[in-house]
Amino acid sequence: PKLHYPITLAVEDVHYQYPGSSKEVLVGIDLKLAPGDKIAILGRSGSGKSTLANLIRGDLLATQGKITLNNVETHQFGDTISQYLGVIHQTPYLFHTTLANNLRIGRETAVDNELWSVLERVGLKNLVEKLPDKLETMVDEAGLRFSGGERQRLALARILLQEVPIILLDEPTVGLDPVTEQQLINTFFKELQDKTIIWITHHLQGIEAMDQVVFIEDGELAMQGTPNEL
Ligand code: ATP
Numbered sequence: 582p583k584l585h586y587p588i589t590l591a592v593e594d595v596h597y598q599y600p601g602s603s604k605e606v607l608v609g610i611d612l613k614l615a616p617g618d619k620i621a622i623l624g625r626s627g628s629g630k631s632t633l634a635n636l637i638r639g640d641l642l643a644t645q646g647k648i649t650l651n652n653v654e655t656h657q658f659g660d661t662i663s664q665y666l667g668v669i670h671q672t673p674y675l676f677h678t679t680l681a682n683n684l685r686i687g688r689e690t691a692v693d694n695e696l697w698s699v700l701e702r703v704g705l706k707n708l709v710e711k712l713p714d715k716l717e718t719m720v721d722e723a724g725l726r727f728s729g730g731e732r733q734r735l736a737l738a739r740i741l742l743q744e745v746p747i748i749l750l751d752e753p754t755v756g757l758d759p760v761t762e763q764q765l766i767n768t769f770f771k772e773l774q775d776k777t778i779i780w781i782t783h784h785l786q787g788i789e790a791m792d793q794v795v796f797i798e799d800g801e802l803a804m805q806g807t808p809n810e811l
Protein backbone atom coordinates (compact mmCIF):
# COMPACT_ATOMS: atom_id res chain seq x y z
CA PRO A 582 0.00 0.00 0.00
CA LYS A 583 1.07 3.57 -0.77
CA LEU A 584 0.14 6.23 1.78
CA HIS A 585 -0.24 9.97 1.47
CA TYR A 586 1.25 12.20 4.13
CA PRO A 587 0.50 13.16 6.86
CA ILE A 588 0.27 9.75 8.50
CA THR A 589 -1.78 8.90 11.57
CA LEU A 590 -1.25 5.71 13.55
CA ALA A 591 -4.25 4.19 15.28
CA VAL A 592 -4.34 1.23 17.66
CA GLU A 593 -7.97 0.19 18.19
CA ASP A 594 -9.11 -2.26 20.84
CA VAL A 595 -6.09 -4.49 20.25
CA HIS A 596 -5.90 -7.87 21.95
CA TYR A 597 -3.08 -10.34 21.56
CA GLN A 598 -2.60 -13.89 22.72
CA TYR A 599 0.50 -15.89 21.76
CA PRO A 600 -0.29 -19.21 20.06
CA GLY A 601 -0.28 -21.95 22.66
CA SER A 602 -0.57 -19.50 25.51
CA SER A 603 -3.59 -19.62 27.80
CA LYS A 604 -3.77 -15.91 28.51
CA GLU A 605 -3.98 -12.68 26.52
CA VAL A 606 -0.86 -10.50 26.80
CA LEU A 607 -2.72 -7.40 25.60
CA VAL A 608 -6.35 -6.80 26.45
CA GLY A 609 -7.96 -3.96 24.53
CA ILE A 610 -5.26 -1.35 23.80
CA ASP A 611 -6.31 1.97 22.25
CA LEU A 612 -3.88 4.66 21.09
CA LYS A 613 -4.02 7.36 18.48
CA LEU A 614 -0.93 9.21 17.27
CA ALA A 615 -1.19 12.26 15.05
CA PRO A 616 1.85 13.34 13.00
CA GLY A 617 4.63 14.57 15.30
CA ASP A 618 3.09 13.13 18.48
CA LYS A 619 5.56 11.72 21.00
CA ILE A 620 4.43 8.98 23.31
CA ALA A 621 6.29 6.99 25.95
CA ILE A 622 5.04 3.48 26.73
CA LEU A 623 6.08 2.23 30.14
CA GLY A 624 5.53 -1.06 31.88
CA ARG A 625 7.27 -3.77 33.85
CA SER A 626 9.30 -6.49 32.21
CA GLY A 627 6.92 -8.95 30.57
CA SER A 628 4.02 -6.48 30.48
CA GLY A 629 3.71 -6.72 26.69
CA LYS A 630 5.59 -3.64 25.44
CA SER A 631 7.64 -5.44 22.79
CA THR A 632 4.58 -7.45 21.79
CA LEU A 633 2.79 -4.16 21.12
CA ALA A 634 5.82 -2.93 19.15
CA ASN A 635 5.73 -6.06 16.97
CA LEU A 636 2.00 -5.64 16.43
CA ILE A 637 2.48 -2.01 15.41
CA ARG A 638 5.17 -3.04 12.95
CA GLY A 639 2.82 -5.64 11.54
CA ASP A 640 5.12 -8.54 12.45
CA LEU A 641 2.32 -9.98 14.59
CA LEU A 642 -1.37 -9.95 13.78
CA ALA A 643 -3.75 -8.82 16.53
CA THR A 644 -6.09 -11.58 17.68
CA GLN A 645 -8.76 -8.89 17.97
CA GLY A 646 -8.89 -5.20 17.00
CA LYS A 647 -6.64 -3.48 14.47
CA ILE A 648 -3.61 -1.26 14.00
CA THR A 649 -3.62 1.11 11.06
CA LEU A 650 -1.60 3.79 9.30
CA ASN A 651 -4.12 6.10 7.62
CA ASN A 652 -6.71 3.33 7.88
CA VAL A 653 -4.53 0.63 6.26
CA GLU A 654 -3.74 -2.26 8.60
CA THR A 655 -0.01 -2.44 9.30
CA HIS A 656 0.24 -6.21 8.73
CA GLN A 657 -0.72 -5.62 5.08
CA PHE A 658 2.51 -3.77 4.35
CA GLY A 659 5.00 -6.59 4.78
CA ASP A 660 8.56 -5.28 4.38
CA THR A 661 7.33 -2.04 2.82
CA ILE A 662 6.27 -0.90 6.29
CA SER A 663 9.87 0.31 6.67
CA GLN A 664 9.08 3.25 4.35
CA TYR A 665 6.76 4.60 7.00
CA LEU A 666 7.93 3.13 10.26
CA GLY A 667 11.51 2.89 11.47
CA VAL A 668 12.44 0.78 14.47
CA ILE A 669 15.41 1.05 16.78
CA HIS A 670 15.74 -2.04 18.94
CA GLN A 671 17.69 -2.65 22.09
CA THR A 672 20.26 -4.54 20.01
CA PRO A 673 20.51 -2.91 16.59
CA TYR A 674 21.22 -5.22 13.69
CA LEU A 675 24.59 -4.68 12.09
CA PHE A 676 25.89 -6.65 9.14
CA HIS A 677 29.29 -8.05 8.34
CA THR A 678 30.13 -5.48 5.72
CA THR A 679 31.47 -1.92 5.60
CA LEU A 680 30.19 0.86 7.80
CA ALA A 681 28.96 2.68 4.67
CA ASN A 682 26.92 -0.36 3.60
CA ASN A 683 25.51 -0.69 7.09
CA LEU A 684 24.27 2.90 6.92
CA ARG A 685 22.97 2.57 3.35
CA ILE A 686 20.49 -0.07 4.49
CA GLY A 687 18.49 3.05 5.30
CA ARG A 688 18.75 4.34 1.73
CA GLU A 689 20.84 2.54 -0.88
CA THR A 690 21.36 5.62 -3.00
CA ALA A 691 22.89 7.76 -0.24
CA VAL A 692 26.23 9.29 -1.32
CA ASP A 693 29.23 9.54 1.02
CA ASN A 694 28.50 13.18 1.87
CA GLU A 695 25.08 12.21 3.12
CA LEU A 696 26.59 9.46 5.24
CA TRP A 697 29.03 11.93 6.80
CA SER A 698 26.21 14.36 7.40
CA VAL A 699 24.09 11.86 9.36
CA LEU A 700 27.18 10.66 11.24
CA GLU A 701 27.75 14.25 12.31
CA ARG A 702 24.12 14.64 13.41
CA VAL A 703 24.37 11.58 15.66
CA GLY A 704 27.77 12.62 17.03
CA LEU A 705 29.91 9.93 15.39
CA LYS A 706 31.73 11.91 12.72
CA ASN A 707 34.89 12.40 14.77
CA LEU A 708 35.06 8.76 15.73
CA VAL A 709 34.68 7.52 12.14
CA GLU A 710 37.16 10.08 10.79
CA LYS A 711 39.77 8.60 13.09
CA LEU A 712 39.26 5.03 11.86
CA PRO A 713 41.96 4.12 9.31
CA ASP A 714 39.40 2.95 6.73
CA LYS A 715 36.74 5.52 7.69
CA LEU A 716 33.44 4.71 5.93
CA GLU A 717 34.98 1.53 4.52
CA THR A 718 35.70 0.13 7.98
CA MET A 719 34.51 -3.46 8.24
CA VAL A 720 31.85 -4.10 10.87
CA ASP A 721 31.10 -7.51 12.33
CA GLU A 722 27.57 -8.63 13.08
CA ALA A 723 27.80 -7.96 16.78
CA GLY A 724 29.25 -4.51 15.99
CA LEU A 725 31.87 -5.21 18.61
CA ARG A 726 34.23 -2.46 17.54
CA PHE A 727 31.53 -0.01 18.65
CA SER A 728 30.17 0.58 22.14
CA GLY A 729 26.47 0.07 22.94
CA GLY A 730 25.77 3.80 22.71
CA GLU A 731 27.69 4.05 19.42
CA ARG A 732 25.70 1.16 17.95
CA GLN A 733 22.48 2.97 18.88
CA ARG A 734 23.82 6.10 17.19
CA LEU A 735 24.51 4.09 14.04
CA ALA A 736 20.95 2.76 14.16
CA LEU A 737 19.68 6.33 14.48
CA ALA A 738 21.90 7.45 11.57
CA ARG A 739 20.36 4.72 9.42
CA ILE A 740 16.85 5.86 10.40
CA LEU A 741 17.70 9.49 9.61
CA LEU A 742 18.77 8.48 6.11
CA GLN A 743 15.42 6.75 5.61
CA GLU A 744 13.45 9.87 6.50
CA VAL A 745 10.49 7.84 7.76
CA PRO A 746 7.65 9.70 9.51
CA ILE A 747 7.17 7.33 12.46
CA ILE A 748 9.93 5.99 14.70
CA LEU A 749 9.49 3.19 17.20
CA LEU A 750 12.18 2.92 19.86
CA ASP A 751 12.06 -0.32 21.86
CA GLU A 752 14.23 0.31 24.92
CA PRO A 753 17.12 1.63 22.85
CA THR A 754 19.02 2.83 25.91
CA VAL A 755 18.90 -0.36 27.99
CA GLY A 756 22.27 -1.27 29.41
CA LEU A 757 23.85 2.14 28.88
CA ASP A 758 25.24 4.19 31.75
CA PRO A 759 23.01 7.13 32.81
CA VAL A 760 25.21 9.81 31.25
CA THR A 761 25.41 8.04 27.87
CA GLU A 762 21.70 7.33 28.09
CA GLN A 763 20.85 10.99 28.61
CA GLN A 764 23.17 12.06 25.76
CA LEU A 765 21.55 9.55 23.46
CA ILE A 766 18.03 10.64 24.45
CA ASN A 767 19.01 14.25 23.76
CA THR A 768 20.32 13.30 20.32
CA PHE A 769 17.21 11.25 19.53
CA PHE A 770 14.84 14.06 20.41
CA LYS A 771 16.83 16.80 18.74
CA GLU A 772 17.07 14.86 15.49
CA LEU A 773 13.56 13.41 15.53
CA GLN A 774 11.72 16.60 16.54
CA ASP A 775 9.25 16.57 13.65
CA LYS A 776 8.65 12.79 13.66
CA THR A 777 6.01 10.72 15.39
CA ILE A 778 7.82 8.85 18.17
CA ILE A 779 6.80 5.79 20.15
CA TRP A 780 9.34 5.25 22.85
CA ILE A 781 9.15 2.05 24.87
CA THR A 782 11.00 2.17 28.15
CA HIS A 783 10.79 0.68 31.62
CA HIS A 784 11.99 3.72 33.53
CA LEU A 785 11.20 7.39 33.75
CA GLN A 786 14.46 8.98 32.64
CA GLY A 787 13.89 11.21 29.63
CA ILE A 788 10.10 11.10 29.53
CA GLU A 789 9.78 14.88 30.07
CA ALA A 790 10.49 15.21 26.35
CA MET A 791 7.31 13.31 25.47
CA ASP A 792 3.75 14.66 24.99
CA GLN A 793 2.01 11.61 26.34
CA VAL A 794 2.91 8.80 28.72
CA VAL A 795 1.02 5.50 29.05
CA PHE A 796 1.60 2.55 31.36
CA ILE A 797 0.81 -1.03 30.40
CA GLU A 798 -0.28 -3.14 33.35
CA ASP A 799 -1.90 -6.57 33.16
CA GLY A 800 -2.25 -6.09 29.42
CA GLU A 801 -4.20 -2.86 29.70
CA LEU A 802 -3.35 0.83 29.56
CA ALA A 803 -3.38 1.62 33.26
CA MET A 804 -2.52 5.31 33.27
CA GLN A 805 -2.42 7.86 30.55
CA GLY A 806 -1.41 11.51 30.70
CA THR A 807 1.26 14.11 30.11
CA PRO A 808 4.64 13.70 31.85
CA ASN A 809 3.67 16.47 34.31
CA GLU A 810 0.43 14.80 35.32
CA LEU A 811 2.11 11.52 36.22
P1 ATP B 1 10.69 -6.38 28.65
O1 ATP B 1 10.56 -5.10 29.42
O2 ATP B 1 11.37 -7.43 29.47
O3 ATP B 1 11.27 -6.23 27.30
P2 ATP B 1 8.05 -6.58 27.49
O4 ATP B 1 7.10 -5.66 28.19
O5 ATP B 1 8.62 -6.11 26.21
O6 ATP B 1 9.19 -6.98 28.51
P3 ATP B 1 7.03 -8.81 25.97
O7 ATP B 1 8.31 -9.20 25.35
O8 ATP B 1 6.04 -8.13 25.12
O9 ATP B 1 7.28 -7.95 27.30
O10 ATP B 1 6.36 -10.11 26.57
C1 ATP B 1 5.07 -10.09 27.16
C2 ATP B 1 4.70 -11.48 27.63
O11 ATP B 1 4.52 -12.34 26.50
C3 ATP B 1 5.73 -12.14 28.50
O12 ATP B 1 5.06 -12.83 29.52
C4 ATP B 1 6.44 -13.10 27.58
O13 ATP B 1 6.90 -14.22 28.28
C5 ATP B 1 5.35 -13.48 26.61
N1 ATP B 1 5.92 -13.77 25.27
C6 ATP B 1 6.76 -12.99 24.56
N2 ATP B 1 7.06 -13.55 23.38
C7 ATP B 1 6.41 -14.74 23.35
C8 ATP B 1 6.31 -15.80 22.39
N3 ATP B 1 6.94 -15.73 21.22
N4 ATP B 1 5.54 -16.87 22.71
C9 ATP B 1 4.88 -16.93 23.88
N5 ATP B 1 4.92 -15.97 24.82
C10 ATP B 1 5.68 -14.88 24.57
Ligand code: MG
Pocket residue numbers: 630631632752
Ligand atom coordinates in the same frame (compact mmCIF):
# COMPACT_ATOMS: atom_id res chain seq x y z
MG1 MG C 1 10.58 -5.74 25.53
